[in-house]
Amino acid sequence: xxxxxxxxxxxxxxxxxxxxxxxxxxxxxxxxxxxxxxxxxxxxxxxxxxxxxxxxxxxxxxxxxxxxxxxxxxxxxxxxxxxxxxxxxxxxxxxxxxxxxxxxxxxxxxxxxxxxxxxxxxxxxxxxxxxxxxxxxxxxxxxxxxxxxxxxxxxxxxxxxxxxxxxxxxxxxxxxxxxxxxxxxxxxxxxxxxxxxxxxxxxxxxxxxxxxxxxxxxxxxxxxxxxxxxxxxxxxxxxxxxxxxxxxxxxxxxxxxxxxxxxxxxxxxxxxxxxxxxxxxxxxxxxxxxxxxxxxxxxxxxxxxxxxxxxxxxxxxxxxxxxxxxxxxxxxxxxxxxxxxxxxxxxxxxxxxxxxxxxxxxxxxxxxxxxxxxxxxxxxxxxxxxxxxxxxxxxxxxxxxxxxxxxxxxxxxxxxxxxxxxxxxxxxxxxxxxxxxxxxxxxxxxxxxxxxxxxxxxxxxxxxxxxxxxxxxxxxxxxxxxxx
Amino acid sequence: xxxxxxxxxxxxxxxxxxxxxxxxxxxxxxxxxxxxxxxxxxxxxxxxxxxxxxxxxxxxxxxxxxxxxxxxxxxxxxxxxxxxxxxxxxxxxxxxxxxxxxxxxxxxxxxxxxxxxxxxxxxxxxxxxxxxxxxxxxxxxxxxxxxxxxxxxxxxxxxxxxxxxxxxxxxxxxxxxxxxxxxxxxxxxxxxxxxxxxxxxxxxxxxxxxxxxxxxxxxxxxxxxxxxxxxxxxxxxxxxxxxx
Ligand code: SF4
Ligand code: SF4
Numbered sequence: 001x002x003x004x005x006x007x008x009x010x011x012x013x014x015x016x017x018x019x020x021x022x023x024x025x026x027x028x029x030x031x032x033x034x035x036x037x038x039x040x041x042x043x044x045x046x047x048x049x050x051x052x053x054x055x056x057x058x059x060x061x062x063x064x065x066x067x068x069x070x071x072x073x074x075x076x077x078x079x080x081x082x083x084x085x086x087x088x089x090x091x092x093x094x095x096x097x098x099x100x101x102x103x104x105x106x107x108x109x110x111x112x113x114x115x116x117x118x119x120x121x122x123x124x125x126x127x128x129x130x131x132x133x134x135x136x137x138x139x140x141x142x143x144x145x146x147x148x149x150x151x152x153x154x155x156x157x158x159x160x161x162x163x164x165x166x167x168x169x170x171x172x173x174x175x176x177x178x179x180x181x182x183x184x185x186x187x188x189x190x191x192x193x194x195x196x197x198x199x200x201x202x203x204x205x206x207x208x209x210x211x212x213x214x215x216x217x218x219x220x221x222x223x224x225x226x227x228x229x230x231x232x233x234x235x236x237x238x239x240x241x242x243x244x245x246x247x248x249x250x251x252x253x254x255x256x257x258x259x260x261x262x263x264x265x266x267x268x269x270x271x272x273x274x275x276x277x278x279x280x281x282x283x284x285x286x287x288x289x290x291x292x293x294x295x296x297x298x299x300x301x302x303x304x305x306x307x308x309x310x311x312x313x314x315x316x317x318x319x320x321x322x323x324x325x326x327x328x329x330x331x332x333x334x335x336x337x338x339x340x341x342x343x344x345x346x347x348x349x350x351x352x353x354x355x356x357x358x359x360x361x362x363x364x365x366x367x368x369x370x371x372x373x374x375x376x377x378x379x380x381x382x383x384x385x386x387x388x389x390x391x392x393x394x395x396x397x398x399x400x401x402x403x404x405x406x407x408x409x410x411x412x413x414x415x416x417x418x419x420x421x422x423x424x425x426x427x428x429x430x431x432x433x434x435x436x437x438x439x440x441x442x443x444x445x446x447x448x449x450x451x452x453x454x455x456x457x458x459x460x461x462x463x464x465x466x467x468x469x470x471x472x473x474x475x476x477x478x479x480x481x482x483x484x
Numbered sequence: 485x486x487x488x489x490x491x492x493x494x495x496x497x498x499x500x501x502x503x504x505x506x507x508x509x510x511x512x513x514x515x516x517x518x519x520x521x522x523x524x525x526x527x528x529x530x531x532x533x534x535x536x537x538x539x540x541x542x543x544x545x546x547x548x549x550x551x552x553x554x555x556x557x558x559x560x561x562x563x564x565x566x567x568x569x570x571x572x573x574x575x576x577x578x579x580x581x582x583x584x585x586x587x588x589x590x591x592x593x594x595x596x597x598x599x600x601x602x603x604x605x606x607x608x609x610x611x612x613x614x615x616x617x618x619x620x621x622x623x624x625x626x627x628x629x630x631x632x633x634x635x636x637x638x639x640x641x642x643x644x645x646x647x648x649x650x651x652x653x654x655x656x657x658x659x660x661x662x663x664x665x666x667x668x669x670x671x672x673x674x675x676x677x678x679x680x681x682x683x684x685x686x687x688x689x690x691x692x693x694x695x696x697x698x699x700x701x702x703x704x705x706x707x708x709x710x711x712x713x714x715x716x717x718x719x720x721x722x723x724x725x726x727x728x
Contacts, residue, residue: 114656142658183686
């Protein structure tokens with residue numbers, strides 16, 4: 001076998017992962033025709049060990065394989081030529097290990113550019129460039145956008161990130177904790193903390209209680225719900241539909257203030273701890289959550305319906321910033337971005353645990369434009385509220401269970417585990433390898449944004465530059481999740 | 485149209501009328517009270533706890549609550565006015581209570597009050613922040629908190645700003661842009677550090693990829709603790725600083 005077949009959150013011995021030559025591995029990857037979720041190196045003495053994780057989302061399995069680069073091999077034929085979805089992964093691998101993927105179409109820095117970077121340039125009398133960032137006009141994270149425009153029309157957008165980079169993966173090796181996990185990407189506190197906790201629990205053979213599992217998932221869905229509502233407000237704001245911006249802003253407040261009532265933090269920081277959770281949801285609180293969510297559901301529905309009925313709104317959202325289904329598949333876009341283009345990827349339902357197994361997930365019409373991404377958020381808000389209520393009901397059965405169990409401080413040595421959680425943007429992937437002492441020797445994080453930033457670049461082509469903010473908000477991708 | 489009007493009326497007014505005396509929920513972890521002469525330092529993943537005398541440094545603390553859950557030595561109140569004009573004053577020792585802290589935490593500068601008291605325009609720079617503090621700063625301008633009513637707003641350009649609000653531990657890659665932004669802001673200007681990351685490096689303090697020269701090089705006018713900073717903490721910090 002050239003692949004180890006694995007499950008989400010299942011820990012395997014590192015010695016069971018096949019080691020191929022890079023050429024064989026390359027051929028294998030091309031033949032498999034599966035989606036890439038991990039492609040990263042690890043220094044092993046003088047060698048660089050390349051690990052690949054491919055996902056088969058229809059059967060809910062992960063395929064793992066690897067290749068070793070001895071010090072004299074410093075290049076290989078790039079995969080991106082055959083499989084464009086590898087473009088960021090290969091750039092990252094090159095940047096970190098200086099092993100060159102030959103004939104990569106645009107081999108440049110992902111993060112460590114130290115403010116020096118190339119960008120694609122178009123020349124012509126009518127062409128002008130617009131440079132934005134790293135510091136943007138609003139209160140947002142930094143990144144650089146370079147537009148090639150003809151008049152007001154965008155021909156090409158190149159996105160250079162890396163300004164947020166602070167060596168997070170390295171910090172996981174020296175001092176990992178739930179606090180670090182929830183600070184990697186502060187708009188996805190719950191998703192990141194669940195991914196990390198599941199991973200550590202898998203490595204230390206720790207089984208958390210049903211109660212703790214449910215509380216985590218309730219928080220995960222509340223996070224999704226809150227961000228989607230906030231983003232509907234941001235979308236409304238960008239088309240100057242200010243009533244929408246105000247109402248969604250206030251409605252989001254209701255959700256995050258409820259998170260505060262659960263955990264003491266509006267973003268559920270401090271809620272999740274390896275071994276379980278720190279705070280309970282008792283019956284009284286559960287009733288309160290349900291009544292808040294009923295109001296939220298009603299307000300969102302009413303506002304979305306009123307907003308989308310307005311022809312001036314529809315004209316700004318429809319057919320703006322299109323990402324086609326074919327492109328989404330070819331480029332390996334994931335999560336919400338993929339779903340809005342009609343590609344139904346969702347780790348909650350593709351790799352279901354016992355709680356999501358019975359939840360019906362109907363897909364909706366998706367045309368890949370801003371309108372579809374707006375509709376999708378609305379659908380997911382409703383769905384999350386439904387799931388939260390269901391899980392709250394379920395939670396009543398486990399009221400006597402403890403919140404946390406003791407999680408042994410020792411992780412299995414020489415092991416490999418992939419942990420995927422569906423955050424509101426899409427899959428949050430944490431992958432860890434432990435050494436002979438059971439300490440992390442490699443920690444790899446991949447946010448959905450790592451794949452999806454390119455979707456924004458493609459979406460704005462042939463759109464007016466004034467629609468860029470709107471397109472951007474419709475995706476709302478993460479800078480720190482990409483920069484790490 | 486009718487639906488729009490009905491919806492508008494149904495939503496009514498939602499702003500918090502009295503920002504200065506608004507209360508947050510019991511569970512919110514705000515000002516820490518230290519109830520013992522020693523605290524187990526190893527509990528804190530941030531190195532915010534020290535002994536002799538027993539202390540919690542709010543400039544490092546992420547208010548994760550770990551210490552309060554695991555010892556009786558620290559307790560969190562829901563008092564959210566945590567800002568100070570002095571870095572040292574953020575270190576809370578045994579026996580201090582929120583009232584004493586608040587009384588002396590912020591020194592109003594008469595000149596600042598005169599210049600910026602009616603209008604303060606700020607440029608925000610996220611320098612390695614996790615987007616947590618950024619989201620809370622955005623929330624300051626929503627219909628609930630409505631910071632704009634005090635004449636305080638965020639600007640698109642540093643050239644239109646009276647000061648900088650920095651979030652994040654200052655990543656190496658952002659150091660240059662931050663310095664540039666500072667230079668582009670006309671004098672007189674103020675510098676505000678927002679969140680554990682900006683004040684001390686926070687959870688990223690041991691990262692090799694930070695460059696915090698900016699902090700030692702320039703005068704810092706206001707420190708606002710939190711992880712992230714609660715909108716009420718932020719707005720009240722500015723109101724107190726401006727003597728409003
Ligand atoms: S609440 Fe603050 S002092 Fe206590 S453990 Fe967390 S970071 Fe440390
Ligand atoms: S202080 Fe906390 S919330 Fe603010 S940027 Fe740092 S990690 Fe994020």
